[in-house]
Structure formats: C-alpha cells, structure tokens
Amino acid sequence: MSAAEVHAESAESAETHVVDEDSLDIELSKDKIFHLLQTPRRRHVLRYLKDHEGTIEMRDIAEQVAAWENDITVQELTSDQRQRVYIPLYQSHLPKLDEEGIIEYNQSRGTVTRTEIANQLDRYLSTDDESDNVDDDTDDEIQWEAYYLGISVFSTILLAGSVLGAPVLATLPTVAIGGSIVAMFALVTLAQLASERSEK
Structure with a gap:
C-alpha cells in the first residue's frame, strides 16, 4: 500500500469520528433516553463524564465504574474487577453511546469525549443517581x-x-x-x- 493510500485511509477513518454539528440539535425522545439509561453501567459512564471535561481515557472511566460497582476505591480494585467492567464498556456500552451521539468514542485510541447531546440526559441521570437507586x-x-x-x-x-x-x-x-x-x-x-x- 502506497503512502498516499495510507494517508487517504487515515483521513477516511478520522472522518468517521467527526460529529456532525447538525446532530447536536437532535432532541432525544424520552423512550430513547430511558433506553440509554436503563443500564447501570451506562449511567455510571455518563455520571463520570458529567464531572470530567475534555477527552477522557477509557481506562480511567472503566476503573471508576468498577470501583462504584464494588463500593470500593480505584486503588482497591483487583485485575478481575477491572476486566469485568472494561470489556463490556469497550465492546458494547461505549459504542452504543457513540452511535446515539451521546459521546465521541475513539475505540482504537481508547478515548471518550462527552458531546452536547449528553446534556439532555443530565436531569434524568441526576434523578436516577440520587433518588431512584x-x-x-x-x-x-x-x-x-x-x-x-x-x-x-x-x-x-x-x-x-x-x-x-x-x-x-x-x-x-x-x-x-x-x-x-x-x-x-x-x-x-x-x-x-x-x-x-x-x-x-
């Protein structure tokens, strides 16, 4: 493969991760919101991203979610506890949130960025965390x-x-x-x- 082809493929790959600015105006239905928040791990991810700005390492998210699930600190986590959370986030939950435009998930780099659309879930997330649970x-x-x-x-x-x-x-x-x-x-x-x- 020539250098030009490699550059073209890289550019095409990068374009797939660019968020269409028009999509930021999308209004999520309540059914869609409740579907996205029905899984505790997705709620934990959004809770974490709500408190952290910019691009976040997926590893950091997985560790904090694992700590919350086991009611311990990140430092107390075992390798198995980390792995049990990391794999489902990597394979399922983060791609789902990315697909719906809630986050920008670069799977190859292992980075996650919260989008403006995620703001629509905040009030439901707060209610869920503080009272529903x-x-x-x-x-x-x-x-x-x-x-x-x-x-x-x-x-x-x-x-x-x-x-x-x-x-x-x-x-x-x-x-x-x-x-x-x-x-x-x-x-x-x-x-x-x-x-x-x-x-x-």
Missing part, C-alpha cells in the same frame, strides 16, 4: 425482609405444632423439621446473593 435498593431490602419474615413465621408454626402435638407435625422427626427450616433460610439467602450479583 435509593428507592430501588429500599424496595429490594423490603422484599427480602418479607421473605425472611415469612420463613420465620412459618418456622415458628412448625416448631409450635410439633411441640404441641399437631396431628401431622407430631409424626415428623425433629431433625426433619429443623432441616427444613435451615434449608428454607439457605435457599432464600442464596437467591438474594444471586439477585445482587446479577444486578451488578
């Missing part, structure tokens, strides 16, 4: 507390029935009743852990 977390806690309370009540009934000689329960061995109670608590605990991990 709190409400969601509270709802989840109430849900799991209800499960644990239900098992506690049911376990009390089983034990009381066994001690008082209820027709069916009196025939069951104490070990079977105790084992059932332990198994119920274990299943709910495992379900809660699996739910929390899937949300990450």
